[in-house]
Amino acid sequence: MQKGKVLSLEDRIPKIKEHRRRKANRRLIFLLTLFFLLIACVVYIQSPLSQINQIVVYGNDLVTTKDILSVSSLKKGENIWKINKEQAKKNLMAIPEVKKAEVRMEFPNNIVINIKEYSPIAQIVSEKEFLPVLENGTILNKSTLLADAPLLINFKTGTYLEELVAQLKEFPSEILNAVSEIHYDPKETDKYHIYLFMNDGFEISATIPTLAAKMIHYPSIASQLDSKVKGVINLEVGSFFKAYDEEEEKSEGEEER
Structure with missing residues (x-):
């Protein structure tokens, strides 16, 4: 069995010195790096940067x-x-x-x-001003005419306006863009009654609480009507159409009586 080689003290001393020297160099480099980083931070803080x-x-x-x-x-x-x-x-x-x-x-x-x-969802007409109404119900106090937002007429700040805005938020964009004006027209039997005037010439009689649910069917209803015969689409309870000519005949008959 071969015995391991034993190094003498004289052989080990140079290696120990080299190890210590490398360790001291690494420590010096670390300290110098840290020092320059601190100097750079101080210069940076004091500079316009x-x-x-x-x-x-x-x-x-x-x-x-x-x-x-x-x-x-x-x-x-x-x-x-x-x-x-x-x-x-x-x-x-x-x-x-x-x-x-x-x-x-x-x-x-x-x-x-x-x-x-918040996106403007409508614009309220107030004393010849057009005030944007945002999707969160806020009315901006700056007159701006928005091309794609429906005009709200006869509305005031409060419950009816807030509920209308909540309903309009549920409208698909193509239906909302098709609305020209919304008139608040309360009745004794329905304080939420409104009229909507559409860009295609039709008029809609509706009530605010069910507005979004009923208006989603508007494209289908309008497509079944004669585009040349305008009138009122009633969406208050069910849905039926009455041409303006019929309304006029009814009014004339009542006047004759």
């Missing part, structure tokens, strides 16, 4: 960029590491038109604000 250079806003249409920046409380030149993104987001969510807000940093020193707004 740590200050907000630009604030970019995306997704806003109803709210101006100026108003968003003002409400967010974010300002150019502010230290980018001292901003409170959650507080800025909370401030933005307080804007009635804002449905969702995101605030994030973008390297090296820019702030990006992404806004998602």
Whole structure:
């Protein structure tokens, strides 16, 4: 059996010294790296690179960029590491038109604000003004004429308007876009009664609580009618059509009596 080779102390000393030297070099490199990183951080914090250079806003249409920046409380030149993104987001969510807000940093020193707004679902006619009504029921106090939103006439802020908006939210987009005007016309037997005037010339008599459920059948009903004969489609209880000529004949007969 062969005995293992035993190194003398003289042979081991150079290897121990080399090991210690390498270990000391690694420690020195680590300390130097850490030192320069700290210096770089101090220089960065003191330099313009740590200050907000630009604030970019995306997704806003109803709210101006100026108003968003003002409400967010974010300002150019502010230290980018001292901003409170959650507080800025909370401030933005307080804007009635804002449905969702995101605030994030973008390297090296820019702030990006992404806004998602509530969509206008109608516009209420008030003293010759056209005030947008959002899908959350908010009426904006700024006159804007929207091409695709139906006009709401004789409505006021309150239960009937809120319930109507809730119903309109359930409309398929193609049916909502087909509505030109909605008139609030309460009756003694139905305080929720309304008239809808469609872009294709038909008129609809309906009640707000069942409006969405009944209007989903409108394309099918309209397709079965003669497009040249206009009149009122009654969707209050069942569904039936009465031409304007019949309405006029009925009125004339009552007058003769």
